[in-house]
Amino acid sequence: xxxxxxxxxxxxxxxxxxxxxxxxxxxxxxxxxxxxxxxxxxxxxxxxxxxxxxxxxxxxxxxxxxxxxxxxxxxxxxxxxxxxxxxxxxxxxxxxxxxxxxxxxxxxxxxxxxxxxxxxxxxxxxxxxxxxxxxxxxxxxxxxxxxxxxxxxxx
Amino acid sequence: xxxxxxxxxxxxxxxxxxxxxxxxxxxxxxxxxxxxxxxxxxxxxxxxxxxxxxxxxxxxxxxxxxxxxxxxxxxxxxxxxxxxxxxxxxxxxxxxxxxxxxxxxxxxxxxxxxxxxxxxxxxxxxxxxxxxxxxxxxxxxxxxxxxxxxxxxxx
DNA sequence: CTATGGCTTCAGTGTTGACCGAAGCTGGAG
DNA sequence: CTCCAGCTTCGGTCAACACTGAAGCCATAG
Numbered sequence: 001x002x003x004x005x006x007x008x009x010x011x012x013x014x015x016x017x018x019x020x021x022x023x024x025x026x027x028x029x030x031x032x033x034x035x036x037x038x039x040x041x042x043x044x045x046x047x048x049x050x051x052x053x054x055x056x057x058x059x060x061x062x063x064x065x066x067x068x069x070x071x072x073x074x075x076x077x078x079x080x081x082x083x084x085x086x087x088x089x090x091x092x093x094x095x096x097x098x099x100x101x102x103x104x105x106x107x108x109x110x111x112x113x114x115x116x117x118x119x120x121x122x123x124x125x126x127x128x129x130x131x132x133x134x135x136x137x138x139x140x141x142x143x144x145x146x147x148x149x150x151x152x153x154x155x
Numbered sequence: 156x157x158x159x160x161x162x163x164x165x166x167x168x169x170x171x172x173x174x175x176x177x178x179x180x181x182x183x184x185x186x187x188x189x190x191x192x193x194x195x196x197x198x199x200x201x202x203x204x205x206x207x208x209x210x211x212x213x214x215x216x217x218x219x220x221x222x223x224x225x226x227x228x229x230x231x232x233x234x235x236x237x238x239x240x241x242x243x244x245x246x247x248x249x250x251x252x253x254x255x256x257x258x259x260x261x262x263x264x265x266x267x268x269x270x271x272x273x274x275x276x277x278x279x280x281x282x283x284x285x286x287x288x289x290x291x292x293x294x295x296x297x298x299x300x301x302x303x304x305x306x307x308x309x310x
Numbered sequence: 311c312t313a314t315g316g317c318t319t320c321a322g323t324g325t326t327g328a329c330c331g332a333a334g335c336t337g338g339a340g
Numbered sequence: 341c342t343c344c345a346g347c348t349t350c351g352g353t354c355a356a357c358a359c360t361g362a363a364g365c366c367a368t369a370g
Contacts, residue, residue, distance in 0.1 A: 005272065008272055012268065012269050012272055019262065037283045040278075046346075046348095047345095055329080057331080057348085058330060060347090061348050062329085062348085079338085082346095084346090090286055097289065103178075114192070117167055130245040130248070133305075134252065145296055181357085181359085210359080210360090211359065211361060212316085212317075212318085213319080216318050216319080217318085217319090238316060238317080239316085239317075
């Protein structure tokens, strides 16, 4: 007896959310992202998400706010007594990745200022220099690579 | 009245630890890393770290264990009634960065398996495809870039 | 064998943050 | 103006985790 596609998609959404939970995104926020990436039709109201993901309306609201704020989800309001529709803005996913890369590169600021504090004592700076060299390389290469990305419109 | 170098280094260590605390490394672990990067001489016992960083012996022990396990710190035991010496292994810092990059690239596995679940329904897969394309690109470019790193000995 | 320095383990404490669900707010309909 | 659906806000609960300090556990010296 085989498992239906929707069931397998639910399991996929759960794995998807679990991955991002490890990176600090709340579990429910990750579920919303995964669900909005694959649901048909592509728009959902907060109430629908709440029912579909079995999460409280409060949690859905809080997480949607977070995701909209991060730019990953778009809120579309409509006239009349109608619920707002939420959909994923998959083009903004690159921003998420870029923030990750930026965070990595930003360590360079720390190592650099540390090196400045150690100027005049090269012996003592040896260990920090090794780390600084690594981040200096990242700080030049990663942004350059990012610009070469197929659909890069800006940095 | 100017501030001494050691005082400024303490402040630097604190900023250093704060940065990594945001990435999930315990505050005291980050302090140990920062301190071991700049202390002179380069080796310290657990007791010295405890005093210098004003942290309990238990916290120092737990965090040292974590850092040694991660490969960032090396423990050197000595004969006689002598405390073990801990020092930073700055060459292993690249491993830390690589783990970060690998974590980013690993999302590709998720998007790929998601795409497989959606095969036969290209319309519905549009949103996920955009995300998958991004990670597919990262999955080829990042490892390639890493290999071009100046002192890369392996992937 | 016994004492002791020194790291490790562990139970306890405080804090943080996700989540829930009810109360509150808002904007359009009647 | 009043009602109402539906989103948002907020107090309370719970679990996870960093940190402490004391007890435990070696290994070595005497």
